[in-house]
Amino acid sequence: MAGQEQKRPQRRDDEDTPAPEAPVAQQQDAARGAEVDDLLDEIDGVLETNAEEFVHGFVQKGGQ
Amino acid sequence: MSVHRVMGTETEYGVTRPGDPRANPVHLSGLVVRAYASGAGPTRALPTGSGWDYADETPLRDARGYEMARALADLSQLTDVDDPATANSVLSNGARLYVDHAHPEYSSPEVLTPREAVIWDRAGDEVVLAALATLAGQGDHLRLYKNNVDGKGASYGTHENYLVPREVPFLTIAAGLVPFFVARQVLVGAGRVGLGQFSEVPGFQISQRADYIEAEIGLETTLKRPIVNTRDEPHATGEKYRRLHVIVGDATLCDVGTLLRLGTTSLVLGLIEAGKAPRLELADPVAAIRAISHDPTLRQTVELVDGRALTALEILAVYREAVQDHLGSAVDADTREVLEHWDSVAADLAVDPTRCVGRVDWVTKQAVLEGYRRRDGLEWGDPRLAAIDIQWSDLDPARGLAARMRASGRVVGLATPEEVAAAVVEPPERTRAWFRGQCVSRFAGAVRAASWDSVVFEPAQGTKGLRRVQMPEPLKGSREDIGALLDSVAGVDDLLSALVTDED
Numbered sequence: 001m002a003g004q005e006q007k008r009p010q011r012r013d014d015e016d017t018p019a020p021e022a023p024v025a026q027q028q029d030a031a032r033g034a035e036v037d038d039l040l041d042e043i044d045g046v047l048e049t050n051a052e053e054f055v056h057g058f059v060q061k062g063g064q
Numbered sequence: 065m066s067v068h069r070v071m072g073t074e075t076e077y078g079v080t081r082p083g084d085p086r087a088n089p090v091h092l093s094g095l096v097v098r099a100y101a102s103g104a105g106p107t108r109a110l111p112t113g114s115g116w117d118y119a120d121e122t123p124l125r126d127a128r129g130y131e132m133a134r135a136l137a138d139l140s141q142l143t144d145v146d147d148p149a150t151a152n153s154v155l156s157n158g159a160r161l162y163v164d165h166a167h168p169e170y171s172s173p174e175v176l177t178p179r180e181a182v183i184w185d186r187a188g189d190e191v192v193l194a195a196l197a198t199l200a201g202q203g204d205h206l207r208l209y210k211n212n213v214d215g216k217g218a219s220y221g222t223h224e225n226y227l228v229p230r231e232v233p234f235l236t237i238a239a240g241l242v243p244f245f246v247a248r249q250v251l252v253g254a255g256r257v258g259l260g261q262f263s264e265v266p267g268f269q270i271s272q273r274a275d276y277i278e279a280e281i282g283l284e285t286t287l288k289r290p291i292v293n294t295r296d297e298p299h300a301t302g303e304k305y306r307r308l309h310v311i312v313g314d315a316t317l318c319d320v321g322t323l324l325r326l327g328t329t330s331l332v333l334g335l336i337e338a339g340k341a342p343r344l345e346l347a348d349p350v351a352a353i354r355a356i357s358h359d360p361t362l363r364q365t366v367e368l369v370d371g372r373a374l375t376a377l378e379i380l381a382v383y384r385e386a387v388q389d390h391l392g393s394a395v396d397a398d399t400r401e402v403l404e405h406w407d408s409v410a411a412d413l414a415v416d417p418t419r420c421v422g423r424v425d426w427v428t429k430q431a432v433l434e435g436y437r438r439r440d441g442l443e444w445g446d447p448r449l450a451a452i453d454i455q456w457s458d459l460d461p462a463r464g465l466a467a468r469m470r471a472s473g474r475v476v477g478l479a480t481p482e483e484v485a486a487a488v489v490e491p492p493e494r495t496r497a498w499f500r501g502q503c504v505s506r507f508a509g510a511v512r513a514a515s516w517d518s519v520v521f522e523p524a525q526g527t528k529g530l531r532r533v534q535m536p537e538p539l540k541g542s543r544e545d546i547g548a549l550l551d552s553v554a555g556v557d558d559l560l561s562a563l564v565t566d567e568d
Contacts, residue, residue, distance in 0.1 A: 036435040037439070039472075040435050040436060043468060046462065048451050048455060051446075052447040054447075055215070055447045055450040058078075058454050059080075059214055060079075060089065060166070060214040060218040061218055
């Protein structure tokens with residue numbers, strides 16, 4: 001399991017290509033729960049206030 | 065084998081005008097396209113009245129070797145005729161922006177790598193956001209969503225296109241792809257609240273599109289949607305190429321998801337072209353794609369005709385092993401990048417899907433939904449969860465939940481904001497999209513129409529002397545091919561005479 005914790009994309013050799021930016025490994029484990037809670041607090045402020053009406057009003061026509 | 069291949073994406077955006085549920089979606093879509101063309105100006109987008117060059121469109125030609133009778137086709141299949149009620153533009157980045165049925169659609173320019181596909185796919189989001197800003201400036205506030213379902217029976221598409229050699233028999237391609245597409249969703253599904261086409265059953269599933277797939281192979285894209293679409297419209301030299309038109313995928317907002325969608329598929333196509341595709345045959349692919357989508361624990365197995373039962377991750381592992389066996393010793397950087405993400409995501413999904421927050425769309429969305437369920441004690445049928453699902457894909461960076469997660473670094477970025485901003489105006493350099501896009505920016509006013517494989521010039525405005533430059537080879541017209549020529553000509557007349565000379 002410990003080995004799995006470390007598994008993440010290896011940085012490519014070429015210097016011009018950025019490695020994935022977010023610290024994926026750190027985001028895992030214990031920090032994850034707190035991360036999600038922080039996120040919920042953050043997005044609470046932008047959520048549609050009347051969810052039922054919003055969902056009801058989101059009607060699309062089919063596409064390809 | 066390499067991940068390099070001519071490829072691109074198409075996105076049909078969900079569109080609403082809040083407070084006006086009766087607004088005509090075709091009208092709203094037209095507003096978006098026209099607003100971009102007018103706001104961006106003539107050097108960035110062809111005027112929407114210019115039109116599309118339909119001469120080479122063949123939506124009823126079936127890759128299995130025949131053509132559907134026009135009289136038998138659904139009206140929605142007749143995409144090769146100009147509809148004066150809709151709007152269409154070709155952009156300086158080589159993309160097409162137009163009204164497709166009832167949605168604004170951005171078709172990205174042809175690119176050569178999955179990383180480029182990520183960049184020009186996200187550029188499309190910025191293009192339509194710019195249109196929304198123009199409309200907002202006029203007091204009309206529309207919203208656009210990068211999703212594929214409204215939860216009430218309607219599904220709209222996010223498509224992928226891949227150029228493949230004509231010599232590979234279509235049914236060989238289909239046979240190699242079906243098990244892969246059934247399994248691929250666990251890497252690249254967008255996640256959806258609700259099960260069934262009308263969200264009849266409360267719950268969460270992996271794919272937006274799975275419940276709307278009703279056939280294994282077929283020509284249709286709006287009814288009886290197939291896992292493998294047979295539309296044979298190469299937009300290139302037909303004797304040499306097919307364009308594989310993939311309609312089974314979801315719109316992905318995580319860059320890693322988009323990279324894997326295009327990258328793994330290109331690698332599997334490479335296997336099929338080499339005759340090295342795994343010999344897997346599902347007993348019931350349509351039932352399998354839904355069963356896998358409906359189980360976010362990833363334990364669901366599906367039956368093969370040989371009697372085995374495999375999970376999606378096990379099927380993908382068979383493909384991954386075949387890719388490994390077939391790879392040469394020299395793996396290019398673009399291929400290595402895709403393989404590293406494939407391996408890491410598959411390994412993490414197998415241990416605990418939540419490890420893939422920020423890389424896999426459905427996992428990222430599910431983590432947020434589960435957070436709300438825990439905190440507020442919500443059942444899956446609660447409309448707040450359905451609202452979060454929709455708002456997840458709102459493109460507005462202030463309101464869209466995925467956009468906010470990207471802004472706060474919770475979604476892994478592969479493309480920088482600067483790369484995406486550049487791709488809004490600049491075409492990719494290594495395909496004919498470069499010529500198409502440069503014509504729009506350099507010869508504003510003299511390009512009358514364009515398509516994937518042509519640019520139609522009107523050298524003297526208002527005359528009937530149109531000149532059509534054909535581009536049947538997607539790899540020609542790159543910056544390397546034609547950059548020096550474009551830099552050297554004084555105008556369209558010069559360009560046209562130089563092109564004719566070159567061809568002689």
